[in-house]
Amino acid sequence: MTKLPIYMDNHATTPVDPRVLEAMLPCFGTDFGNAASTSHAYGWNAEKMAAESRNHIAKLIGAASKELIFTSGATESNNLALKGVSDVYREAGDHIITQVTEHKCVLETCHYLEKKGMRVTYLPVDSTGLISIEGLKKVITDKTILISIMFANNEIGTIQPVREIGEIAKEKGILFHVDAAQAVGKIPIDVEMLGIDLLSFSAHKMYGPKGVGGLYVRQKNPRVRLAPLFSGGGQEFGLRSGTLNVPGIVGMAKACEIAYLECAQEMRRITELRDRLHRGICAKVPDVLLNGHPTERLANNLNLSFQGVDGESMIMSLNPFVAVSSSSACMSGTSGTSYVLKALGLDTTRIQASIRFGLGRFNTAEQVDAVIDKVAEVVSKLRELSPVYRKK
Ligand SMILES: Cc1ncc(COP(=O)(O)O)c(C=O)c1O
Structure with missing residues (x-):
């Protein structure tokens, strides 16, 4: 039935994959430590679990583990990417390019940034949901610091020409952010091959738990710099303060491991x-x-x-x-x-x-x-x- x-x-x-749930359960029992507690075995164990998780997640997207920031989900990752870049690169330029069918968390962040003095171009899409590469080239100026285009749309599923956009961004020396909430774990993604500098994702879209996600931040060619959203204990390389959600991270890693295989x-x-x-x-x-x-x-x-x-x-x-x-x-x-x-x-x-x-x-x-x-x-x-x- x-x-x-x-x-x-x-x-x-x-839904959470039963294998993900199984991997997470010890974190609610014996393995409850704070990954930032450096003085005892509970903390060391949590730290080890977070580090191993980072490796699994990084492998799925072709990144190095030190290039991953754990967040609460794609909404936060998108906010961190757009606001973080705007803050640091403001001197270099004040222009962002995105598209009209982005998720609200990107569009609303762009509206916020416009109020703070940034200029944002919202590219139109054709009747199938694709942006035009020629259209993108036309709106780039010497003040453009970031292109933010989603991998795949959450309503119509349209997959954007990410590789081509990555090439253009590289050629022009512009950072390229991709909201891949609907794509990670569903489409093979290699941030190197695709020329992506920042990539947002979320565990609950790939059979992992809710309330946890990540942001890939390129560390070389170029080294991307970000301003954090939160002030605090300086976790996640100073980019995301707050106690690590170890159960969520372990679950997300298991989800990524399953997706990889x-x-x-x-x-x-x-x-x-x-x-x-x-x-x-x-x-x-x-x-x-x-x-x-x-x-x-x-x-x-x-x-x-x-x-x-x-x-x-x-x-x-x-x-x-x-x-x-x-x-x-x-x-x-x-x-x-x-x-x-x-x-x-x-x-x-x-x-x-x-x-x-x-x-x-x-x-x-x-x-x-x-x-x-x-x-x-x-x-x-x-x-x-x-x-x-x-x-x-
Ligand atoms: C494309 C896209 N971006 C961002 C989000 C927000 O993700 P989260 O729920 O992890 O904040 C979603 C959720 O539906 C999405 O589909």
């Missing part, structure tokens, strides 16, 4: 499930449109618009059978029109008819088939009630 509701909202968060195989399996879901829905339901990029897309993402159906009503009707969402859960439960879909140039009716399916490690083909049937049933009912939908 499938447990209900079937969870297909893995962009919002992922299983990511390629898992993505093939999830792509098949995602495509099965897409094909199955389209076979049973007419007038369904895909939002985002048809191929440059996260393996687990399927954002669809069901003509003549209100997305929110559909989500409610899918409850308590399927757990999905219409867009970002990261905006504290606010609903409203998705600014990401708007940026693609979609009209309000299509935006309001959209649903985001986010598949994950624990979904099965049986669940996918059950979701297809339920979606077909719900859409058919809602369309019968719809004053605007006419069968073709």
